[in-house]
Structures are given as structure tokens and as C-alpha cells.
Amino acid sequence: MTPSELQAYLRTHIPLSAAMQVEVESAEWDHGLLRASLAPNINHRDTVFGGSASALSILAAWSLLHVRLRSSGIASRLVIQSNRMDYLRPIGGSFSARSSLEEADQWPGFLRLLERRGRARLTATAELIAEGEVAGLFSGEFVALGYGNASTDRGG
Template sequence: MDELAFQQLLYEQIPITEKMGFEVIEFKPSSVKILAKLEPNLNHKCTAFGGSINSLMTMCGWAAVFVNIKEFDSNSHIVIQRSNIEYFSPINMDFIAECKIEKQEVIEKLLITYKKFNRARIKLNVFCREDNKVLSKFEGQYVVFR
């Protein structure tokens, strides 16, 4: 599945993602990037609403699990179990969440555990950055099950 096909899947399965202006920029097993438009996500200070930032980052982590598990088992389900987010700076432009999986062992462990128990967990970090400055950091634990 490429970026556009996954974006269409999001719009169909989770319609709020289209209303929030989410655009899938990169959709690979090692890296997922999703952009959110600022305008539909504004708060009263004309910066990105914290709930929108959290939603984007949650979705980005979920997408990183999706791209890695769906070829292995297209009938699997993915849910967020736990998350934590830190906001470091206001965001006053369109913003991008990025989830990189730099160690293939993390995915291998997920798949081995899933195959053995029909259930597995994975912790992922997602960042919103402007250049090299971290604007927000998200850590999510996702559960995959049959």
C-alpha cells in the first residue's frame, strides 16, 4: 500500500482524519510521516490545538504498526493502549508527525510474539519537529491482536 492508498483508507475508516487535514507523506515500514493542516486544528491562541497534535501523533504511531503488521496478517486489529505526550513549543504552521523504527529487531519481536500468542505490544516514539527543534514528543504503546 502506498501513501495515497493509506490516506484514502484513513479517510474511509476514520473520517475525522480528513476533516483535520491529515495527509500521508511517507508510509514505509521504517518511517511514517503524516502532515496536519493548521487551519482546521487551531486553538484560541491561533496555534495548533493540543488534542489535534495528540491525535496526529497517535495516528502516526498507529500507521507505523499498520504498515508493519498488515502484510503479515491482514485481519489483525491495532489499538492504542497507553500514551504520553509532551508539548515543548507552540505550533503555528502545518505540522508533521514522524515515527521512525530504526531497529528491525523491534518489528521482528512484534511479529514473533504476535505469531506465538495472537497478540503483541509495541512502544513507539513519535515527534513533531521544525527543522531540528522538537516541538512535541509522543510515546505510545500499541496492541495488535487477532
């Protein structure tokens, strides 16, 4: 899935991404990188609203898993079950979230469990980056509910 295809998917299926003006910069197997500007995400202190920072991090982590599942030919419903967001400093401009798996070697076991039980969970993380520095840290547990191969995909 190319960055432009993922961006179109997000804007169609997760309208908040359009309102936040999220741009997909990278949609790779080992990471995802999403970006947003300050203007649509501003708070009363002229910095990024915490909910926008959290939402961008969730979208980046979700996108990484979505791309991996699609690349593996697995259709599933992917939802977040729980998360933690640590805000390290205010963000006064555009910001990015770079996602990765918490443990790279958890993917094969996740796929086996999804195939065997039709349900699996794993943890993805994201670094919130602003002005070249880490401004926040995200960790989220996602659950995939499987229902066949990607040709019968019913959404994300």
C-alpha cells in the same frame, strides 16, 4: 501500501483524519510521515490545538504499525493502549509527525508473540515537527490482536 492508499484508508476508517485534513507524505517500513495544516486544528491562541498535535502523533505511529503488519501479511486489530505526549513549543503553522519504532529490533519478537498468542504489544514513537524544529515528542504502546492473514483483514 502507498501514501495515497494509506491516506484513503485513514479517511475512510478514522474520520477524524479527514476533519483534521491529514495528508500522508510517507508510508515506509522504518517510518511514517503525516502532515496537517493549522486551519482545521487551530485553538483559541491561533496555534495548533494540543489534541490535534497528539492525534496526528497517534495516527502517525498507528500508521507505521498498520503498514508493517499489512506488509507482513498479518491481519489484526491494532489499538493504542497508552501514550505520553510532551509539548515542547507552540505550533503556529502546518505541522508533521514522523513515527518510528522505539526499538527497531523489537519487531521480530512482536510478530512471534502475535502469531503464538494472538496478541502482542510494542512501542512506537513520533516527533512532532513544525518549522523544521521538534515541537513535541510522542510515545505510545499499541496492542495488536491477530486474526489470520491479510486477505481476511477486517479493518484496522
